[in-house]
Amino acid sequence: MTITLEAIDLPESGLFELNIQQTVDIQINADTARRRVTRYVGDYIGDLLYGEQPTLVLQAQRAVWRVPIVMATGASGRIGQAGMLDVDVKTGELYVTELLVEEIKKNAQRLVTRSPL
Numbered sequence: 001m002t003i004t005l006e007a008i009d010l011p012e013s014g015l016f017e018l019n020i021q022q023t024v025d026i027q028i029n030a031d032t033a034r035r036r037v038t039r040y041v042g043d044y045i046g047d048l049l050y051g052e053q054p055t056l057v058l059q060a061q062r063a064v065w066r067v068p069i070v071m072a073t074g075a076s077g078r079i080g081q082a083g084m085l086d087v088d089v090k091t092g093e094l095y096v097t098e099l100l101v102e103e104i105k106k107n108a109q110r111l112v113t114r115s116p117l
Contacts, residue, residue: 033065
């Protein structure tokens with residue numbers, strides 16, 4: 001599993017010391033988060049999209065599963081990544097905005113036009 005830390009100020013050069021002490025109550029596991037994203041994108045964005053293996057992202061005030069959204073067809077297989085959605089590890093809430101949905105749609109359209117389906 002991959003863990004990403006966000007909102008950390010890094011120096012441009014020199015020594016960097018990192019001490020992490022964070023407790024995360026994971027109520028929604030990675031597979032459940034992936035399935036929720038797959039269901040959402042299939043229902044509301046496009047049926048050739050699905051969620052892949054998420055990354056645990058530790059943010060200043062919360063932790064989320066960041067689920068890559070990829071496009072695939074039966075004939076061509078995986079075509080490429082169209083975006084990502086975050087899922088709260090405690091509540092299972094998907095963090096979706098209209099702007100994010102439009103970006104995923106545009107990226108998926110670009111993938112379709114570049115791929116021989």
